[in-house]
Structure formats: structure tokens, C-alpha cells
Amino acid sequence: MTTPKAIVTRFAPSPTGRLHVGGARTALFCWALARQANLSNPGSGAFILRIEDTDRLRSSDASTRRILDDLAWLGITWDEGPELRTSSGFAGGGDPRGVGPFEQSARFEMGEYDKVVNTLLDSGRAYHAFETPEELAAMRDAAMKAKWQFRYDRSALSIPEAERRRRAESGEPHVVRFLMADEAIEFDDEIRGHVTIQPSELDDFVIRKADGWPTYHLAVVADDEAMGVTHVIRGEEHLANTPRHVALQKALGYRIPTFAHLSLIFNPDGSKMSKRDRDKAARQACESAGLGSSPVEILPESDFERWMKDKRQALAPDQLEAIADKLDIELPEIDVCDFEAAGFLPETLCNFLSLLGWSPGDDIEKFDNEFLAQRIALGRMVKTAAKFDRKKLLSFNTDSITAMSDGEFHRRWRTWCELHDHAVLKRLDAGQVELLAAALRPRCKTLREAAVSARFALVGAEAIRFDEKAVQKTLLKDDGEGLGVLRGIRGRIEAMTEFTCDAINELVKAYSESAGVGMGKVAQPLRVALTGSTVSPPIDATLAVLGKVQVLTRIDRCLKECAVQAS
């Protein structure tokens, strides 16, 4: 063991799903606080990642791995915890102080939690209880009907201790409950201040389940002690649990860590951000589209019906994506991976998340994680819940992309396309992708948007569908003025020897000057001819990425289509 650390924080997700943005923010703040200690005194801080998998039904290794990946993507490195090395050079985890293991299931196998439970049992601060979940539920119901506050009535204590032990040891199903002392629990929260809970509010909660596994409360307290955690930073939903933890810590003679409960993150409408929101959005889209049957193959008819009727039903992520694609809607982003898939940059998400519940106080809003580490202070945390404003996030992302070099954007966009949009890399060669990246970067808000804007270049000429309004406005209007431009410039394009952006730009400029019209009068007809719509990257890049042959083919096809339409 090395010398004790001044600041030891931990992020302790339960591996039952993906990393939620709220969890990401907690992890970020925990990381920043440990990092800050290391900045002023190297080696004095540690950020631990711990996997709380005591729920045997819902936990999975796949989920653990995905949470690790999501943290890695955000650039949040952990000093101690499960090891992770990724191809992009990310490295986190390890156990330099020898305080592991970092999965509660592993610590359970070592019998560590039983040791703690036994200590409590032996000191008379815990006892075996034999009520079944059904019996407890019935008691709870009865209390509810009588408008009573339910508290476990300690009826197990009426059984003599020796008999309790004997029954438990003989294998009779039982739980272990913590014997709450009859005294108020007080603790200081760095964000909320001093909190006092009266003994009448706490009952003898379960610390070991019938399956022998510790409950969250016991595991947290045992682990935090074993790992030397000094600062417990977590969401406000845990505030009500804290008195239980403090009571346990006092009974066990453990140090009481510093607590800091972060305010919650909400949807714009004030509801809690939840995975269900994605189902809700998809369901609403199906309803407003008047769908009577499943719109996608991967969702069986019977499942669709049940899902539409029952608001509690949730579809698989790929089923939701398919529906969203089909109905052309955007699903709300909830988990970190949703934002990644939507084309947001990790540093932007971190920046934005930092601002939910914290600010440096001097009107600085754009900063990186290092700045956060330098400036973070628990005393500056905001107490009020924050609503998640996607518009502001989008604005931040746009600014990040705008400020990025073409080279950096190109690299990041390629990486994103490899994961989410294979067509871009399959249909275009390296030079075309680089050219498009440079053209798209100044005008896209997300990596995904760049991929969408690139679609015109991913299909053959025959697949171009001409937008009727666009054709009317830029080609047919004023006796086919636009068509005239197309016919006029076609020959000049064909005669080009060098098909670069510069050369194309020169040509368009020269043509518009010679015709005595603005650039728009030339560029727009070309746009519509080449892409079918009035929107595309700058006209030089639009032509350059398609190549001369494709450009001529598309112009010819457009001319033909319009001739058919006119006759």
C-alpha cells in the first residue's frame, strides 16, 4: 500500500444498459476532481471505475464492456478499475494500490461482503429475518390501505437470537437486516449542505438478500471503505440513501466520506430523461402516421400491436432505428452512444454536460476537460435540476466542427462513417472522401449531417430524383432560362482538361460573367441537374467529387427528363 490519496473518487455504474448522459456527467466530475488533485500534487488523486453488478438478473458482461467503451469514447480515463485498451490508444484501469477487485461480483466470490455482514451480525447490529417477499408485499399493501407509512416491524426480533441463527444456518431462506439505531442521522453534503434525518424515517433495511448477495447499500459502503474512497459524488436520487450508508459506516467504524449529490438532468418538458423516450417518440410517429401494422420487417406484427398498446413495452434499439428510418423521424438521444451515433463529438458532449450543474463563473463556456479539471469546485455546483437543451448542444457541436482543421475533420468523419455509414467509404475513393470532407466541414452540424449531405454522390445518375419545385424554379421558370444555362455550360465542362475545384470555380465564374448573370443563376441549375435538389455542397466541390463523366451524364439525363416533362 502506498500513502493514502488525498482525493479518491469513483464512478460506480450498474451494468444493466448503456451509459446514460447523467452517468457520463457524474463520471466526468469524478474524473475531474481526481485529476485536479493530481495537477497540484501528482499521485494524490485517483479516479476509480467500479462495476456494481450485484443484481444478478439484470447485469451483464456485455453491458459492462459497452459502458467502458462509452467512457473511453468520451475520453474519461480511470486510474483504477477494469482494464481497457482500445485500438485508438485509450488505456484505463489497473490496480496500483491493490484495492480491487473492481467488480462487486468478484469481491462477492472472495466472501468480502459476508465478512462485513458477519461483523454486523456478531456485534448485534444486524439480524436474520425470514419474511418472504410476498409477505412483505402484503404488509406494505396493508400499510398503504391504512394510509400508514410502511416500516419493517422487526417481527424477526421476537424470535430468540439463537433460534434465528440456527434457522438461518440450517438453510432456511432469509435475509439479513441492519438494525437501525434510534438516533438522528446527520451528514454534510458539499452541495446540499447539512442534512438531518430523523430515526422514524429509516427502517431496518436489508443488507444481504436471500440469494446471499449484498444489497447495493452494503456493497457500496464496503467497497468505498476497501478502496479508500474519499469523495462520493453521485446523482441526487441517491441523497435519500445516504443516511443508510452513514449509519452503516458508523456501525462499522468506517470513515465517513465527503458526499456531493448532483442535481438531476431532465428533458425540456421537465420529465426525467429516460430510455423510454425513444419508444415514446417512435410510438407517437406511428400513431400520427395512422399506422395499423408494423412498418418494418424486423418488428413482428404481434410485437408491434402489443408495443403500440402498452406504453411500458420497449423495443430493441435496432427495431427503433428501423422505424425512425422508415418514418423519417429523429429519435431523441438519451445514452452516450445515441449522441455518438447522431454524430456529436465527444469533447463537445463533455463540454456541454459540464455546464449542466456547473460553471466556472466567469462567462467562459467553451472549454476542454483539462480546463474543467483545473477549475472544478464542488462549492460551485448548481443545486437546481437542469433541462437538457439539445439546441445548445447542437450549437456547441457546430462550433467545434467549424473550428476544426480539414484534416482532423476528415479523420474523424472517416472513423464515424466506418461505424455508421458504410456507403460513404464504399462508394467513394479516398480522394473523393477527403474532398467532400473539406467541402462539408464548414456547413455541417454533426458528423451524421455530413454523411447525409454526401448522399448525392453515393448513387448513380439514374437514381437521382428531381425535386419538382426545384426543377420548376431553377430550370423551367422564365422560359427555361436554367435549362439554357445547362446547355450552354455543358460544352465548356466537357472541354475541361483539369477537373479540380479551382478549375471548376473559374469556369462557373467565367460563364456567369460572360452571360452577365450572378453565380447563383449558374450554380443552381447545375445543382438541380446534378443532385435533384437546390441544396448541395459548394458547386465546385459538388462537380469535382462527381467527376467529369458523371457530371456530363447527369446533365444529359436532366435535360432529357425536362424535355419529356415539357412535351
Add this chain to the structure above:
RNA sequence: GGCCCCAUCGUCUAGCCAGGUCAGGACGCCAGGUUUUCAUCCUGGAAACCGGGGUUCGAAUCCCCGUGGGGUCACCA
């Protein structure tokens, strides 16, 4: 419902702790302008101290009450 937490522009927030500012910034919105489409960008504008009592010469700031919002009441975490 009990208990606990919270309350500044539509949103994120600064200011509060150590009362005196035209209550500041950002996103969004509105109006102009730049631009070969789109997206940017530039200029300007509207926009807040939840209500009521106190304390004080003076309250966004300190205290109390009310109202509103949230969290939590599991052999989930």
C-alpha cells in the same frame, strides 16, 4: 401521502455565502445585413429575480410562511 431537496430571461447559467450592479453571458427567438444553394458569419432587439410577510436606510441576495417542481419511500442500483 410521509420525509428530503430545489426555485434568476423559453433553456443553461453569473450574481447569493461576506445586502447597494441599468440583474451579466450563452443557446434559442425576432428584425436587419453578408454570402453561388445550404449552413455559417455580422449588427441590433425582446426576454427573468415564483408569491406574501418580515429584518434593513436599502433585499435577487438574510429569515419565516405559502405555492410550484423534483427526489425517495424494494430481497434495483
